Amino acid sequence: MYMEMKNNEKVGKKDQSQYGRVFSIVSLAVISFVVLLTTTYAVGATDYYVKVDGNDSLNGTSLEEAWQHPSYAAQQAQAGDTIYLIDSRANTTVTEEQITGTLTFTNNSTVVIGEGTNFTSELVPGNWIKSDDSNYGGKWYEIDSITNDTYLNLSIPFANVTHSSIAKKNLVWINEHVSFANSGNATHPIVMKAYNGTPTLIGESGDAVSNSKMYIVIEGLTIEGYETGFYILAGAGSTITNITLRNNVINDTLGIGMWLRGDIGSSKICNTTISDNIITNAQASYESGAIYMSGVYDSLIENNTILDTPDCAGINGGGVVRNTLVANNHIENTGGHGITFAYAENVTVRDNMLRDIKSRGIRFDYHCKDNKIINNTLKDVMGSGINLYPDTETVIKENYFENVSVYTSSPAYALFENNIWQNKNKKGVDFDGVADELILKNNVFVKCIYVRIYEVNNSGIIKNNIFMDSPLEVTNPSPITVTYNDFWNSSISGVTAGTGNIYVNPLFADPVNGDFHLKSQAGRWNGTDWVNDNETSPCIDAGDPNSSYSNETYPHGQRINMGAYGNTTEASRSPYHKIYLSIPMTIYSNGEYSYPEPPITYKDNQTVNITFNVSDTTNLTINSYTSSQISFTATNTTTDQKMNITIYNGTFRIINGKKYEIKKDGIVQQTKTASYNKVVFTNIPVGSDYVITEESGGKEHKLPVAKPVVVTGIAILIVVAYWRYRRRRRRMRSGGFIVLVPG
Structure with missing residues (x-):
């Protein structure tokens, strides 16, 4: 039995070896076919060269064997071929070159006679010449052949009176008409391109x-x-x-x-x-x-x-x-x-x-x-900068118009959003009859003679715009709503202004030079970076509360800005944001925080400075998701302010059942046992520095002490979140997380 099994094993191995060899042979054949196919394509792709004094009877595959006419090369090219056109002008821009000797151009003759000139040293059939005489120059004649080095036989007769002059020959192609005879394909197009300089075709x-x-x-x-x-x-x-x-x-x-x-x-x-x-x-x-x-x-x-x-x-x-x-x-x-x-x-x-x-x-x-x-x-x-005809459907966004009007003539739908008009009292903006809907939102109109709406048949919405020295006129009764706009030195006629409109200077950054970002003490985009102004525009956070502000960067006021940059990444920032902390909130160490109503999220590793009105006891929740430090200053002058602090799992890893301490000046104030992946400290007085560690005394980290901000009658909480990747692994090993409440 043992011997039989061994023999069977040998047979099996032999069969497997045979199968392997067959598989290898088939694989090699397939690979060889693919290589052969690829090689065939590569061999079929040819580079051709064309120059003014070349010769179409040559093979065209080198500079020495170059063809003469691009039109000839285009007829020969196959898929994968490249045609190089050679600029014969030696890095100059001239199109012609004087030849030696005096020529006699004869009226209605196809022959130009040269006196004592060896033309074959300078010209070849296919070259073009023209008279250098100021009375007869300017028209090119193609040389068909050269006889005895002295007679130039032209393709068409010279059309002017008999005269003698110097002649010029072409350094560019004259009256070429290029047409391709074949197509390329997706992997092997036919290419015609400059070999050097700017090869030129001149035609009549x-x-x-x-x-x-x-x-x-x-x-x-x-x-x-x-x-x-x-x-x-x-x-x-x-x-x-x-x-x-x-x-x-x-x-x-x-x-x-x-x-x-x-x-x-x-x-x-x-x-x-x-x-x-x-x-x-x-x-x-x-x-x-x-x-x-x-x-x-x-x-x-x-x-x-x-x-x-x-x-x-x-x-x-x-x-x-x-x-x-x-x-x-x-x-x-x-x-x-x-x-x-x-x-x-x-x-x-x-x-x-x-x-x-x-x-x-x-x-x-x-x-x-x-x-x-x-x-x-x-x-x-x-004429009209934007011209929309009947039945058109168009979105017009983020354009800049200077001394430009608009004229719409009954388009089915037109949305104008985040545009700027600066017309310097030269142009008006006209919106004619709109069959369906006209929306003007978050635009800026500066020194327009007027912004005129003739008629809107269905609905018109005008909101979040800034009108500066630009009167709004509605000439026919229309279902138009005008809300949450700023009209500065701008009148409104023909329509009743709705809610939310203001009538104040928008405080543009530099309107004279075309910068219509809104000034802000919290940050204004200047084209390359965020800068801080010494005043803040009243148009920040003044748009329609129901409009999306999701593209505006932190800090913002949970409300869209008026003007052309509202709800864009270039929206000017809000100097502060007020929330009532009687509603529990969560602060994340990567810069995010949220609270139930309305939900908001601040991201991108920002420093968060927030002013809150608080009640007797503030509930503060901190999720330590990254290697971060959080410091906050809380002061109060009217009540014995207390804080409840909750630390969740994160870089400071919370272990259920383990005890954690909060210390003030090295003295333990409270010891709490973690459960549900968090530890909660309650009734912590405002006005001190604190460090939270494991009970065993994990390594402590401490931020610089912030100076208190004292405001009578309210408590001010400033939360600063830092995201520091370089310290991430070190903090994970340390087991310590900091909450500072400086006094």
């Missing part, structure tokens, strides 16, 4: 780059002239995705700088990124734009600079645009609108700078739904 008409393929990246090019810089077209019924245009410069186009056209039939352009480009002097029509979009979905337009467009808009979503972000763009000196959309849905316009706009700033036309305008800066807009 047509599109510099046109594309209907997917997964194409173009970056680092300069385009001048042409009708259109980039023309991205999704044909009828088609969808193209993942086009990236970044770090390009487009100057002086006769029309649109970048045109994303996906509005033919049901065509779409999706997941496209237009970023970090510069477009200047686009000559498109008023209805168009430097960047024009239609049929665009799930895309990103960010960090672009658009300058000096005499007639057109900066960014124009003239067709359907959905689920798209327009962010951090700088648009200045446009003849048309700054940013405009016709059929936008779920579009966010955020963090843009618009300045010197001759028409409207940000515009949503009919039927635009669920859009947001957030944290933009608009200055000196001639």
Whole structure:
């Protein structure tokens, strides 16, 4: 039996070994296939080089074998290929270079004759030349071939009278029209990019780059002239995705700088990124734009600079645009609108700078739904800064407007929140008929000629705003409530002011220089840090008690501030907070504390300074959840103040059944036995320093003695919580926790 078992074991091991070998072979085959597949892709990805004096008959795979035309390279490129365009200008910005010898340009001739010139040393077929004569220069002619080093055979005839002059050759590409023949894919896009400098394409008409393929990246090019810089077209019924245009410069186009056209039939352009480009002097029509979009979905337009467009808009979503972000763009000196959309849905316009706009700033036309305008800066807009048409639904938050008006024309819904208008008596703010709802809350209006509401059909809410030298006018009877606003040097007409309105100086930090944070002795955000003022704004803790204040940092007054920073992390802080301690409260050593009504929480390792009105006996509960120290001063001049102190489990670990002592000047005042993970000391007199330890005499820790604050008739309790991680483990070993009640 033993021998049989051993033999079976041998057979089993042999079978396992065979199976293992088979598994190893299969695994190796799979790995080899994956490596081969990866290698195949890597081999298929080729770098190509293109320069002005290259040759398209070469292989294009090195600087020495570079192709000549970007248009040729774009037709050859496959998925994964990169096309490098070489700037031939040796770090200069010139576009042309004089050649030697005198040339005779003959009227209507395709031949230019050189006298005593060896052209092949300076020119190659495909180069462009133009006359240097001031009367005939400026037009480029392409060299088709060179005969006997003396005759330049042109692609088209010279169109002017016969003359002789010096000539110039091109150092940039002239009248190139780039179009890709193939698409890339998600892991292997086709890339065309600058190899060095700023490779430049100069053209007279047509599109510099046109594309209907997917997964194409173009970056680092300069385009001048042409009708259109980039023309991205999704044909009828088609969808193209993942086009990236970044770090390009487009100057002086006769029309649109970048045109994303996906509005033919049901065509779409999706997941496209237009970023970090510069477009200047686009000559498109008023209805168009430097960047024009239609049929665009799930895309990103960010960090672009658009300058000096005499007639057109900066960014124009003239067709359907959905689920798209327009962010951090700088648009200045446009003849048309700054940013405009016709059929936008779920579009966010955020963090843009618009300045010197001759028409409207940000515009949503009919039927635009669920859009947001957030944290933009608009200055000196001639038309309406924000223009909302009928049926639109828009949230407008945290924007800054300087010399900018607003005009809404019956949008379905409009929320204006945390915005600032500083119009220097130059502009009014108009809210026209609103079909459904208008909400103005936590805005600041400074030196607006008026803030005018013509009509609200359903409901209008105006609350938590500050009006400074800006009268509020309601011209038609409307269901509008006006509550908890500050009207400083500002009148109200056409509507009855409700509860909570005040009429005092809001004490802005620096309104002349555009800082509308509220002054506070407890802390005001100055853009980089919290600073303390010598006075406190009456608008702090003066907003609607039912409005959320959850984003305001401690210390706050459990109530929203008026103005543009109410319920934000930049809300000015409250100098103190009053609570009646007849309601039991809990103080946590990480800076949190709470009490039953209303519940509040202060976090983030803050120092807590609180003034309380107290009754004869104060119940104080301390949860030691971290390695912390807590000190408090309690004084009273009218009664024999007592305190009940409860210590819970935490860094100072409470052991049920163990006895703990509270000492004054080293003398035990009370000894208590812990139960339910806590120890309670009762009727502790106010006015002394105390240390709490285990009965065995754990290591004592003591804070500096705080000086008492004496106020006749009330007891003042100041609680300071410190969070010190470095001492955490040491305190856990020490077994001591401190409660100081200095006298």
